[in-house]
Amino acid sequence: MGLVPPMPAVTALATYIHERNSSTCSMDISVELCQSVVLNSKWHDWYYADIMYAQPTVYFYCAGLAFFGIFYSLHLASKTGPYVRSIAGIPGYAKGLAITRSIALRQWRIGRDSGYLLPVGQIIIVSSMIIFFAAMTLGPKPYYWPIPGVFGYSPPIATRAGFMAIAILPFQVLFASKWNFITVVTGLSHEKLQVYHRWSGWIMFVLALIHTFPFIIVDIQMGMMEEMWRTDWYTVSGVMALIPQAGLVFLSYGPIRNRFYESFKFLHFLMAMFFIPILFLHCGFTLTSAYYFVGFVVAYTVALLIRWTRAVLYGTGHHAEMDLISDRMMVITIPTKLTWAPGQHFFIRFLTGDIHMFTSHPFSIASIPQADGANTMQILAKTHSGITANLANLISGQGKAMKVLLDGPYGGLGGEIGAYDHALLIGGGSGGTVVLSAFRHLVQLKGSNCKSISVVYSSRSNETSTWFLDEFGAQINPEAPKVSLDIHISTLISNLDDASSGSAEKLDLSIDSPTSSRSTLRPGRPDIPTAVQDTIQRVVGTLVVIVCGPNELTFDARNTVAREQMKIAAGEVACTECYLHTEAFGL
Template sequence: MGRMWLDHPVLWHSSRISSGYNSTVMTLEQFKLIRSRWHNWYTADWDYARATVYFFCAGIAFFILVNILFQLGQRTRLFRKAPLYSKVIAASRALGSRQIYVPVVDYYSPPLSAVVIVAGFVIFFAALTFAAHPYVWPNVAMGHSPPIATRSGWISIAILPFLLVFATKVNLVGMFTGVSHEKLQVYHRWTAWIMYITSLIHTFPFIVQNIRRGEMVENWNTSSFYWTGVAALVPQTWLVFMSWGPIRNRYYETFKKLHFIASGIFVPALFIHCDFRLTSWDYFWASAALYGFSWFARYGRTLINGLTSDATLEALPDNMVKITVPTKLKWRPGQHFFVRFLDLGIHAASSHPFTVASLPGSGAEKDGGRNVIEIYARVLGGITARLGAVAKSGGLKTSRVLLDGPYGGVEAKLDAYDRVLLLAGGSGVTFVVPLLLDIVRGSKSGKTMCRAVQIVWAVRSIDALSWFDDILSRAVKSAPEGLMVSVSYYVTDGSTIIDDAASTSTKDEKVVADDVISKHAGRPILSGIIKEFCAEQGTVAVATCGPDSFNLDVGNAVSECELAIVRGKSVCSEIYLHSESYSW
């Protein structure tokens, strides 16, 4: 190569003193244009990169304010009596509950609220990229960098810190907005796509311009900007296309490892490509600080959680594994840990998220005062296949583990609502069971306003009911006076159900909230269950965890009920929905 990777001497910022222009071969209008805002190469970072930062910060600040108002409303209940408040909240939650399914490509959209936010990203960055004219200088003396390439490059660089923050587990955005890390993944993926598109818009004008001028070979051989740009664009292309849902979900173990490797190539290559032009490296320092904080916080907490935890593995019916870990840690119902199994060979190289199905203190009496983390995992592939094989073997049935967490959980206080509906599909029951147990526990101590809880659990086979049958039965029996608890099982494989607590029912039978445990054959009609549950006065909280199709039906049914509140056609005054997915 004709020069070093970086210009020397290496500086923090490059100079803003304009040079290389020959004003004598430009018209007065052209000279004024290259010195004006939104067109001046030497202030393009202020115009475009800072605009990108301000846009993201304004959006984050808005949702911080929303979170503060939500938490204030949860604690004081001051706003709930205001009709306007109820309608505004219901309208926003209707948008947050609704999803779209595209059967042709088997695609489940994120909630429409996320779609609207992403659409806002697209509109803003499209306007920022294409609003200013011209896209290419009419006079070669006005500069070597095409204006549209300059601005899109700065937009790409400024997106980088936010893209990385949205991907982290200890997430500063999530801490202040109250949104758990897994729900921010949608913004990580879409900002990655936007950055990729703006990177392409940055790249191709240079290629076209240099081919037209016959300078492509010379610039490739003499300027590191061209080949370092390609060195960054290749792994970036891999990152965005291999993160496509069907590929990511099917080959997740491989995807995760290669994703980190490709990122480790992309960011340094982009760093070298920028070559400290203006303030470009500031965005890398910010990225390093934000990502570094998350990394040290996460692994530091793992060390604090302890290096001596032991997990016991137990095989359960219907291809499930129960993982039990005695610990001194505490967590909230619905939260999850990332667990690293140190004695499972290659799987020790990565950690995996598992929802805790127990409450702190639930096993304290029988485990020397320690809390007991209980995890139920369905055996599919990768780590769960290995766990299943170990649990079924006659040999090792324990493993040392590292615990990273807890994370997630339900943002709202469910026991602050008059009635709570908990819905689960398959192993999603591990998320809703601790929510039920927590409400029952709180009701015994008089710390809850909830007066009725209904849990609906759909499973593929009747054998699966054994996972939590005893726990749910005890929860129903131990519920104090004033709290009605009902449990409805649905077995979807077509088995005939003989129920000791209630008469045999079919899949279209109406489910009534009462202190009973009922069993049903067939799939639950979720829309009917939800609409009936929301047909009484008061406030309602709904929590769901299941397959994508299950959560979609729940979310769309809740959205319909929210719209009824907006139209003034519902006696229910407020509905809160928390939706948890199997994966993200």
């Protein structure tokens, strides 16, 4: 290919805005022929491409955020504040809400070990994105000018695809940032926005390909391919930008991302550092393309400043104490004056003195803040490979103290769960931290509507399940709502001398508890669909279901709640509303 063609001087990178009324056609053809092709339409005029394609992309995303922002505001107002009865009393509101949740919550899987599809609600949102960009790309015609170089060099389909791709850029960084305005508006935490970050990234990549290949086709048709590679900066820089962009999207594929997560994070950031500057230079201030880079920089800078400011002011000076409770789990405690809400998580950087100190990891907090401000974060972490395995190796018999940096809190349970009449908390493994946090909050909350709390928890370890049972039991008091604790040890049956289910059921695993509560420790895995269905059919009033655990557990709970929503809509059960909140396993 030879040397890279020189980039045009900045003074030559005109905005062209003053030429919006210029003709796309050259002087070599008649006005009639020009109008017959261009149709006097801004949809086909290169000088209006940013207005007709980039701006509608922004409007599309903003309209979606506004819609879900209104929906989130109604959700909050229906539980707390002066408008609770007014919203609940809207004719058809409860029925419509149940039907909507029944549709949105459903999920399918390819196989138990082959992966899960997105829930229907997310599929609808992603599909609307794909349909919008497909219509905007393929709807207007022509795709190519009848005579390249006469009607204009840039193929129309390439022009509009390029401007739509650029307009996605600011939203990409919003979807990816831990602190972002989308979370403020919609209540969706950063980890729940990752699905839209990935799909927007794929859409942006496909648009970039549609932007690239028509130029290659035209160059070949005009016999200019080799010359453009030698002399045209935009041709070379466009291909240079595609290389890191391809890496960004392909390495984000689920199995690759999950299998090599530490490497993925490093490479993702590294490739983004190359992609954004090259893309900026490629666009060359064409029309208003620079505006979208300004939006990108502002969104990213604000997110970083807020995170770093909070980390510097509040996240330093902390020490973590770590203890193993089994060969798979460790408990981390961090004294702090910081506060957080139930179900929230912090990104913790362990100053281990090795390579792991350069990364931070999310951990959900099992404890809740105290009224006197003397708080202690309690975290249950599974000893995976990477940082948690490294920490497990450092722990001695009496535990190990270590300096940490805190960034957070993030996430949450989507509103005040104490506003519901009943609560069903389902957890598995280290996902029990979210369940324990919600349980402690409901038990200690004064003046809540909650009348009963049912907990279903499962772990592969006898020590872990017993630890959770003790922690749950320690919170129960005479003033607390009625509590039912159903704790399971999923591997217990296989470890018994007599492995038959009959023998296992004869074990006396009941735990003493207050008379208003029931606690059991059972062998085997819990029957999540039955637990959810029985609870919905039993309770009178509103119900919140909180789930955090392995994919299979979340899948069963989600689909059971979705099925039961139709019974709520039809008035077949006394439960008037069932709100499901799921947390990402491992946070």
